[in-house]
Structure formats: structure tokens, C-alpha cells
Amino acid sequence: MHIEVIPVEGLPLIHQGDDLAEMICRLVAFEDGDILCLASSVYSKAHGHTRLLDEIVPSVDAERIALKTHEDPRFVQAVLDDTTDVILEEPFILSETVTGHVGVRAGLDHSNVEDGMVVRLPPDPMNAAAGLRDALGAVSGKDVRVIITDTCGRSFRRGQAGVAIGWSGMTAIRDFRGDHDLFGHTLEITEEAVVDEVAGFSNFVMGESNNGIPAVVFRNCPQWAGHDDLHFRRDEDIIREALSKN
Structure with missing residues (x-):
């Protein structure tokens, strides 16, 4: 073959x-x-x-988790918005999405994309x-x-x-x-x-x-x-x- x-x-x-x-x-x-x-x-x-970070208002939970992960609270909020279950909060967010996929930061990405933008799954x-x-x-x-x-x-x-x-x-x-x-x-x-x-x-x-x-x-x-x-x-x-x- x-x-x-x-x-x-x-x-x-x-x-x-x-x-x-x-x-x-x-x-x-x-x-x-x-x-x-x-x-x-x-x-x-x-x-x-996709989402623009400038349009995201972080919640209290996002602010709290961001202190642990050393990430932008707005990005953490975007992760939480696409998450149905948080499995780990630190040293990174490991979470499940609505589709059943389990991954780091709910699969959100801000590489190979314009500054200030987040790409969702x-x-x-x-x-x-x-x-x-x-x-x-x-x-x-x-x-x-x-x-x-x-x-x-x-x-x-x-x-x-x-x-x-x-x-x-x-x-x-x-x-x-x-x-x-x-x-x-x-x-x-x-x-x-x-x-x-x-x-x-x-x-x-x-x-x-x-x-x-x-x-x-x-x-x-x-x-x-x-x-x-x-x-x-x-x-x-x-x-x-x-x-x-x-």
C-alpha cells in the first residue's frame, strides 16, 4: 500500500x-x-x-484563575465561556468543551492570528x-x-x-x-x-x-x-x- x-x-x-x-x-x-x-x-x-479580547469583560472567576496561570483575564474568560467543565485550574486550564473534547484552554488559540484576536474551536x-x-x-x-x-x-x-x-x-x-x-x-x-x-x-x-x-x-x-x-x-x-x- x-x-x-x-x-x-x-x-x-x-x-x-x-x-x-x-x-x-x-x-x-x-x-x-x-x-x-x-x-x-x-x-x-x-x-x-473568533473573539476580540477588547470586547471581553472578565468575571471574578476569570480574574482569580488568571492570577494562577499568569494569563490575560480576558483570555481566561474566553476559555471559561467555551468550557462545560473545568478539570484543572492550574498550572493551566484543562477543560471540557460542549462537544466532549478535553484540552488545554478549551482549545482556544492566539497564535498565527492578528493581535488581540482569539480563535475558538x-x-x-x-x-x-x-x-x-x-x-x-x-x-x-x-x-x-x-x-x-x-x-x-x-x-x-x-x-x-x-x-x-x-x-x-x-x-x-x-x-x-x-x-x-x-x-x-x-x-x-x-x-x-x-x-x-x-x-x-x-x-x-x-x-x-x-x-x-x-x-x-x-x-x-x-x-x-x-x-x-x-x-x-x-x-x-x-x-x-x-x-x-x-
Whole structure:
């Protein structure tokens, strides 16, 4: 199996109202089955999921937490506004968003964006991926799978990695349960988070500073069967349970 990885080069800085599907299709000749990974920040900028710090009034909680994290209280308030559950307040805010995604500062970002602006995660990333997939299909005439990515820290390991926050045209998990290994043993627990693996490699291609590559195409990736139950339920998440006890 020969998988081709194609960085989408030449996209300009994105502004609200830009037609991402049209802009990307001018730069890529898609084929059926391609997977497009798109940075969530780019999607959010095009769809206006941004906030101006000058328009945010911090609450008492935001002021209190900002003293611990040494951050702008207005930014902390933006994080709290997109948070359904604060898991940690310090040394950084670790929180859950309405979509079930758990990440540092609710995924809000103020890098690679104009001064004084904060970029939010898409409020409904699954519908965002589905909508972008439909738009790409309408422009290109091809069946393109879509993953919207973000970067996230990892428990027990240093450094960030790309993860999928929304996807369309595939399942998040490749489920091996019931299959057999090389020795004929039945696999009982093996579930592979394929969307995160693809998102992680796309982030390696995109880079984290000034590469200017917010989209990556993967070609010749096989189809797989599985499910979309990517996030642990609270009663399953042993790390979250341990943090709550402390």
C-alpha cells in the first residue's frame, strides 16, 4: 500500500467569509477517497468563530484563575465561556468543551492570528467536517473524506500532537475486536484511533510556527470499519477520575 501525503501549499491568510472548499480545490486535484485534514483554526477564521479580547469583560472567576496561570483575564474568560467543565485550574486550564473534547484552554488559540484576536474551536466540529465535505464534493465532483484537526498535549508525554476534533466520511475508530492475530488469538480490546493517527501526521506536515500549510491531503488510505465513540465516558476515564480526587 502506497500512501501519498500532499501538503496544500499556496493558501493565503484566511478571513471570515472565505470559501475554503473553492480555495482548496483550486490548489488540489482531488481523487475519490482522498482525506483532507484541515487545521481547526483555519476553519474557525473562515466561519467567524473568533473573539476580540477588547470586547471581553472578565468575571471574578476569570480574574482569580488568571492570577494562577499568569494569563490575560480576558483570555481566561474566553476559555471559561467555551468550557462545560473545568478539570484543572492550574498550572493551566484543562477543560471540557460542549462537544466532549478535553484540552488545554478549551482549545482556544492566539497564535498565527492578528493581535488581540482569539480563535475558538468550531462549536460543532462534526457538522463542520460534514459541511466541508459536502462543499468539497460540490466543487470537485469527488468523494473526499474530511478531518478537522487541533493540537493537544498528551498525558505522560512531553510535546503536542495533532488530534481529530471533527471528521466525516469515515469512522473515528478502526475496531479490531473479534479479529485474530498472527497466531490465531482473538483480539478482545484492540481499537485503533485512525482519525487521530492521520491528524497527527498532518500536523507534522503543517508545522507549528510559520510554515503556512494549514491543510494536508492523504491519498490511497484504505477504508476501515469501526465506530465513532472516540471520547471516554466519565465513568470510563480513569485519568479524569484521578484528577478529580486531587
